[in-house]
Amino acid sequence: MAKRRTGGDGAADGSVAGLIARCASALERSGACFGHGTDNARDEAAALVFHVLGLDHDDAQRAYRLPVAEAGLQRVAAMLDARISTRRPLPYLTGEAWFAGLPFFVDERVLVPRSPFAELITTRFEPWLDPDRVRRILEIGTGSGCMAIACALAFPGSRVVATDISAAALEVARRNVARHQVADRVQLLEADLYAGVTGTFDLIISNPPYVSAEEVATLPEEYRHEPVLALLSAEDGMATPARILQHATRFLAADGWLAMEVGGGAMLLEERFPSLPFLWPEFVHGGDGIALISAADLRASECPATP
Numbered sequence: 001m002a003k004r005r006t007g008g009d010g011a012a013d014g015s016v017a018g019l020i021a022r023c024a025s026a027l028e029r030s031g032a033c034f035g036h037g038t039d040n041a042r043d044e045a046a047a048l049v050f051h052v053l054g055l056d057h058d059d060a061q062r063a064y065r066l067p068v069a070e071a072g073l074q075r076v077a078a079m080l081d082a083r084i085s086t087r088r089p090l091p092y093l094t095g096e097a098w099f100a101g102l103p104f105f106v107d108e109r110v111l112v113p114r115s116p117f118a119e120l121i122t123t124r125f126e127p128w129l130d131p132d133r134v135r136r137i138l139e140i141g142t143g144s145g146c147m148a149i150a151c152a153l154a155f156p157g158s159r160v161v162a163t164d165i166s167a168a169a170l171e172v173a174r175r176n177v178a179r180h181q182v183a184d185r186v187q188l189l190e191a192d193l194y195a196g197v198t199g200t201f202d203l204i205i206s207n208p209p210y211v212s213a214e215e216v217a218t219l220p221e222e223y224r225h226e227p228v229l230a231l232l233s234a235e236d237g238m239a240t241p242a243r244i245l246q247h248a249t250r251f252l253a254a255d256g257w258l259a260m261e262v263g264g265g266a267m268l269l270e271e272r273f274p275s276l277p278f279l280w281p282e283f284v285h286g287g288d289g290i291a292l293i294s295a296a297d298l299r300a301s302e303c304p305a306t307p
């Protein structure tokens with residue numbers, strides 16, 4: 001049997017590592033855009049190869065050295081070709097995205113989960129909230145349900161209400177709620193923001209659409225496969241976040257908190273609501289643009305409610 005070359009990054013050998021290196025080069029040459037779960041060609045290639053070959057990320061060092069059979073090579077080549085020729089984000093091709101350490105089914109009906117909210121949820125919003133006091137959580141714009149479900153699991157004693165205006169997105173969320181066995185604690189509601197929501201909540205979370213039409217028009221091809229409802233917000237992008245903010249006090253418990261992502265719109269939100277003392281957490285795992293504000297501060301500043 002011929003001896004395999006195993007040096008360097010393994011690019012020339014028949015191992016998993018070599019295959020990942022070749023896929024990464026092809027992705028780089030193609031001009032594909034990364035940002036749907038990975039932020040570079042190498043990580044995206046690894047995700048693709050591990051998924052197709054059914055390899056275990058927890059045993060990656062051993063997996064890298066495994067040889068790849070011809071059938072596996074062909075399956076990887078087919079998915080790589082689909083990724084490059086269609087520019088569909090990889091999670092839509094694999095049907096799976098990871099968020100807060102949990103797997104979620106995804107397709108084109110929902111945004112690919114990637115929010116830095118994952119870090120806030122896994123650290124249970126400390127030090128801002130006392131996790132033991134979080135009983136009722138509301139999510140506005142749940143998409144795949146990833147944030148609502150991750151919250152239900154991070155706060156085992158909690159109940160979560162999650163709204164979305166998209167019936168199609170809620171079908172995906174329903175599937176994920178069943179997968180993670182939280183149907184008894186996560187209620188999905190088809191609604192425009194808070195419509196039909198009753199009661200008050202210890203925590204309101206939202207990753208709403210916050211991209212202006214001008215910006216949407218310049219997004220790379222990959223983002224055009226995502227539902228426009230999940231990205232586009234009127235005016236400078238802050239119209240939907242502003243509506244969420246303006247109605248939040250009605251749904252927040254006295255010591256509750258609102259956490260809302262606005263990404264690169266942080267300055268725009270600050271300018272629109274100069275009297276609100278937003279906090280902007282820093283993230284160990286990257287990302288930014290999540291505003292935190294307490295119910296007390298919202299009430300004190302008399303954030304004007306729109307009809």
Ligand SMILES: C[S@@+](CC[C@H](N)C(=O)[O-])C[C@H]1O[C@@H](n2cnc3c(N)ncnc32)[C@H](O)[C@@H]1O
Nearest residue numbers: 111113141142143164165166192193207209230
């Ligand atoms: C950026 S996606 C976030 C999805 C998910 N929370 C996540 O982080 O992956 C925004 C979601 O808000 C929903 N949405 C947009 N406008 C809405 C509205 N007026 N009321 C409720 N949901 C809305 C979209 O359908 C989409 O699922």
